[in-house]
Amino acid sequence: MIEHPLDLDAVRAFVRIAELGSFTRAAEALQTTQAAVSLKLKRLEERLGCRLLERTPRYVELSARGEVFLKDARDLLEMHDRALAAFARARQRLAIGISDHVAGPELPALIARMNAQDPQLLIEIRIGSSGDLLQSFDRRELDTVIVRLHAGRNDGELVTEEKFGWFAAPHWQHRAGEPLPLATMAEPCGVRALAGQILDAAGVPWTEIFVGGGVTAVAAAVTAGLGVAALAPRMLPFGAVDVGRRLNLPELPRLPVLLHTRIKDGRPRDALAALSAAFRGAVRG
Structure with missing residues (x-):
């Protein structure tokens, strides 16, 4: 032998x-x-x-x-x-988590762009809150996450920054003397936490009037006239308007979109580069 x-x-x-x-x-x-x-x-x-x-x-x-x-x-x-x-x-698998505040209506086009970059790449996408997705990433359940800035973390690669505003249904009116009614996502949503902190710092009383399991649910509450939500313009429900100036609300900062990944090279990294470029184009658009 x-x-x-x-x-x-x-x-x-x-x-x-x-x-x-x-x-x-x-x-x-x-x-x-x-x-x-x-x-x-x-x-x-x-x-x-x-x-x-x-x-x-x-x-x-x-x-x-x-x-x-x-x-x-x-x-x-x-x-x-x-x-x-x-x-x-054989198809390589790429498991991606995308924050609900990041995914947006452009998601089908973004997935199509990744597929065009590499049709043989098997793409798995999970939508959730930034905090939950980062925990899954740290447990190595996801290869990559694209999230908003999360409190307590300073890692990640900056993809783009996006403007936020205070939006409500076009005919919604705030009742004088009452706390500002907010439609938010459930904890641990970073946008929810930031909006509350900014209102508190400005001395604006507020109360949660609706808690949704995702941006789509929050947008539906805005459309239904329940109150105000902190949203990016590209996430807006049809007809929603920015009421920040009318209500004298504090300005919201531009919020970063961050990429956390263990993928360093090869076909999956090329697909991620295409996805990042598509996100930057969607935000600028």
């Missing part, structure tokens, strides 16, 4: 010499030198413990043992190449 595996490069060199009948032509086919091919064959013969080729200054031909080994060598190389081809065709 052979104790160590065969060197596939040496096996390939042997097959080329046998097929072409020449060390020189085999070296040209393998894009290497004749000396390198000779060394590979010598080591293969030493590993097998037999002479595979008979060579003279005028010809090269298979030995009896070489004739027997040639078919097995070809089968070995074919299986190896088939395995590599199957691996290359």
Whole structure:
């Protein structure tokens, strides 16, 4: 029994010499030198413990043992190449978490752009709050997350910054003397926390009138005329208007969109670059 595996490069060199009948032509086919091919064959013969080729200054031909080994060598190389081809065709999976405050109505177009970048990439997307997604990322349940700035963290790659405002239904009116009614996402939403902090700092009394499980639910509450929500303009329900100036509410800052990823190179990284570029275009648009 052979104790160590065969060197596939040496096996390939042997097959080329046998097929072409020449060390020189085999070296040209393998894009290497004749000396390198000779060394590979010598080591293969030493590993097998037999002479595979008979060579003279005028010809090269298979030995009896070489004739027997040639078919097995070809089968070995074919299986190896088939395995590599199957691996290359296999879809790589990329699990991405996107904050509900980031995903927005452009998500189908963003997914399409990633697919166009690499149709063979299997994309798994989870929508949630930034805090929950970051926890999943830290538990290595997600390869990448695209989230808003989260309190207590200063890591992540800046993708873009986005303007926020105070939005309500066009005919909604704030009742004088009552706290500002806010429609928000459930904790641990970072936008919810920031909005409350800014109102508190400005001395504006407020109360939660609606808590939704996502931006779509919050937008529905705004459309229904329940109150005001802190939203990015591209997330607005149809007809909503910015009431910040009319109600003398404090200005909301531009909020960053951050990319956290363990993907450093290869096809998935190219797809992430396309996704980041698409987000920047959506925010500017």
